């Protein structure tokens with residue numbers, strides 16, 4: 001059972017001029033002339049929110065994540081993280097931004113096998129520089145404790161289960177206190193119970209540390225942990241569902257597949 005969302009209600013921080021954690025404005029990505037993986041995507045994610053990005057295979061979810069995280073450059077439109085326009089950064093600046101202000105949790109775990117669990121978690125702090133050995137270790141230990149793995153710091157990642165490794169990946173993504181954490185199918189390889197523990201960790205990072213998480217998922221149960229589900233279809237935002245529940249999410253996905261329209265989808269465009 002998923003824990004009740006306690007994040008800011010939809011639109012709750014939209015007032016005034018508060019800088020959004022993530023802002024996409026008319027973002028397009030054309031891989032080949034005339035073939036748009038993303039088409040005029042506009043999305044504003046205030047701090048302290050968990051957003052699920054959903055849609056059929058090929059609808060543009062990964063492309064959106066790559067462009068939003070500064071891993072790929074859009075061919076049109078603007079992406080801002082914490083108010084910083086990514087297009088104004090050169091490659092070195094983008095690398096710094098990804099290192100210092102963005103966290104990643106990917107399905108392919110990307111833990112470094114030759115490093116211990118604790119070393120994996122402290123790696124982003126080492127790369128960022130600035131923190132001494134003792135501070136790095138203290139912060140990495142705190143991040144590991146927050147995901148319930150305080151006693152596994154000395155292990156090699158391979159000695160942990162898939163779910164435990166994903167929790168290490170979450171600790172590593174959060175250790176630098178990033179503006180936005182991008183998660184690409186973070187629970188795809190996990191059983192439902194383990195998936196829930198991983199999603200609960202992302203949820204508590206949002207609720208308790210006011211982190212912002214943008215998560216791509218195919219799974220309606222995973223989307224239940226989000227404050228909002230954003231649906232893509234052919235590279236466009238085809239609908240948005242605040243406080244998504246699994247049954248309603250399934251309805252919207254069916255509708256996008258050409259089956260009868262579900263009620264309650266707001267902000268859609270055809």
Ligand SMILES: Nc1ncnc2c1ncn2[C@@H]1O[C@H](COP(=O)(O)OP(=O)(O)OP(=O)(O)O)[C@@H](O)[C@H]1O
Nearest residue numbers: 031032036037055056057058059060061062063064
């Ligand atoms: N490097 C690339 N070169 C050319 N076309 C690409 C490239 N990457 C993605 N595409 C195309 O862009 C569109 C969107 O792809 P994307 O991977 O973003 O979809 P997705 O929603 O993440 O799909 P899935 O759920 O299957 O991972 C697809 O039509 C895909 O074929």
